Amino acid sequence: MIKKSGEIDSIESDFANLARLAASGASEDIRLFLARLVRKYRRIHPDLAVQLDQYLKASQARGASSSVLRRGGTPEVDSPRQFPLDKDSQLSLIRVFNDYDDVASPLLPSNLLRQIEMVIREHVEREHLADRGISPTRSAILVGPPGVGKTLTARWIAKSLGKPLWVLDLAAVMSSFLGKTGNNLKAALDHAKSHDVVLLLDEIDAIAKRRSDESDIGELKRLVTVILQEVDLWPDTGLLLAATNHPELVDPALWRRFDAVLKFDVPDDVAVDTAVRRFLRDDLSVFEPWVNVLVIVLSGQSLSDVERAIASLRRGYALQYAPIEELVEIAINQVKVDLTQPERLQLAVELAKSGKHSHMKISQVTGVARDTIRKHAGPSPRKGRGVK
Template sequence: MAATADEFHEIEKDLASLARLAAGDAHEDVRLLLARFVRKYRQKRPDLAAQLDQALKSSQTRGAGGALRRADSPSAPAFSPPPVDSDSRLALIREFDDRRGLEPPLLSASVHRQIESIVLERLESDRLAAKGITPTRSAILVGPPGVGKTLSARWIAARLRKPLWVLDLTAVMSSLLGKTGNNLRAALDHAKANSAVLLLDEIDAIAKRRSDESDIGELKRLVTVILQEVDQWPATGLLLAATNHPELVDPALWRRFEAVVQFGKSEPAAVSAAVRRFLGEDLATFEPWVDALSSTLADASLSDVQRSITALRRRHALNEADAQLLVGQLLGDGMASLSKAQRLALAIDLAKSGQHTHQDVSKLTGVARDTIRRHAGPSPRRGRGLK
């Protein structure tokens, strides 16, 4: 089938986009663009789509640097071995490979939009390149422990069909001191060469130690290395950083990151979704208690929610007590942290469930029975014995 003038012009544009990425050694972006072209031309130009598909399959049998791997094993290593510390022989980079699948993190709407924007920019990098724009090259994830920073980094990498490489600065700090940043540069150079998604975990660790007078010169050199790397990070890779203490991050370093993602306190909807997710196969058993559990755990981090719900499931699996009693114990343990308004809301939820008498609910929450009756209506005749 002969191509029309418009189709020929469109193919020219696509070829130019592909050539730009190939010239920049953006191997993963080239594969993503090829996959898009296969879908795009499958109906209009089946012969072209078949040739592109064959090229894509051929590229997927090779890792960076030409290292062969099995095409039917998406999680098989496709990269050269990570660098190691010359003394301990320990790898400087940890890997999370979630290419076979990962549940999306439970995030606020605003954080979710930022994360999806970073992913979309890289999936559609050819459209940006056509206008001379590069995707976000670096981002810093900020927030207290347990809010999903590392999981979000893993999710980004999984969406991009790459493993997440993590350089834990606290773990390598002792080996870095006195080596003028050789280990740090080796790890960063390795990530750049492989167009990786790299996470600098606890990046504030360097800033915390800058007051250490024993070797302040060496630490200053390490900060300088990272400053230079963030500035010069190639668009073919993605550099992420995470911190629990933004006030400790060097201001000069802070300004280098192209995106700042602020993780705040978990929203009620996220906590409720987390309770349901972490209950897993036991959700049906504990369904009547999801709202009460969510209210009690409202101020907990998502990692603490997972810890509490997992402990609940363990006790239930071992038949320590029936589900009602176990939930009552968990709610009772968390009652001290609830405000008066939160205890009232929980009491109303429990009373309206119809599974417990107002007397039982009052004993658990400390809310007067008359108050519960006024908000929830008459008490059921029989309760389930929450004590």
């Protein structure tokens, strides 16, 4: 069968690059490039793909054996001393999270949670996909405002896959000598690729934010190029995650490289209700009559804000700082300026239903007229039943 000239040119280019890598002695880059070729040729040249895959697996086996021998025969996760450091500050470029005792499933909308669960399943059943010539999601970017659960989700993904989470500290990567930043970034990414981990590039826009500095633009362009190449060559066995609070600052070319975009937003009322109950923990039974009120008050807040508000309530209750209804009033007063008029009315009705406050007190707290409260919630509690 005569191949098209374009196809021949592509094959020649691939094997010329492979020869170049072999001549340079870059064994890890060779393995990564072989993995890319296996994926590329599975459909159009399956026999060639099988051969390349055999060479790749043999190379990986030899690399794993030598790595184990160098560490004394016992494979283990690197200690912090083994991680690449910034030569100027001696800061470790990678932080490790592998204690997942307190990591629960993230409180996310059902459609986003399904997306994340699918990514996890793809990696759990990676070999099944490989048999059909399909790669799992190798990279994903997590987008959303602060406090909505992006980092927690990354930890939960790593926990679900039984792998440590490595976080690339971009503050450490950004050397005081900007010309060295590219070397820092490449060293950290190469180190992560050679281990079976989930890597998170947290606040990836930290690099993009500084692109407006004309004096540094050349180096920053090189940093983006490094990341683009690494996302393209990330191995199927690993998972590369990135997180950003400012998607508008991320280079458009980088968006196209990620296999998946996971969009986070402030939690809906169902998620806030679940969060309030989860964060109350052992005090849930005590605050149960106030849960609906707390959900209304905290609606539209980030999960971190919800957790902070509930922690404040629990501290006040534990120290007997004030009666529960007064602690709830304090929480209301902290956020009520952000409530819309319909939300204030809904809050007033819920407070009236609790029977803990007179309509006068509810009116003072919410700013809703007593006649309006009476119209929607019925008569005020009898004298003596609540705080006046």
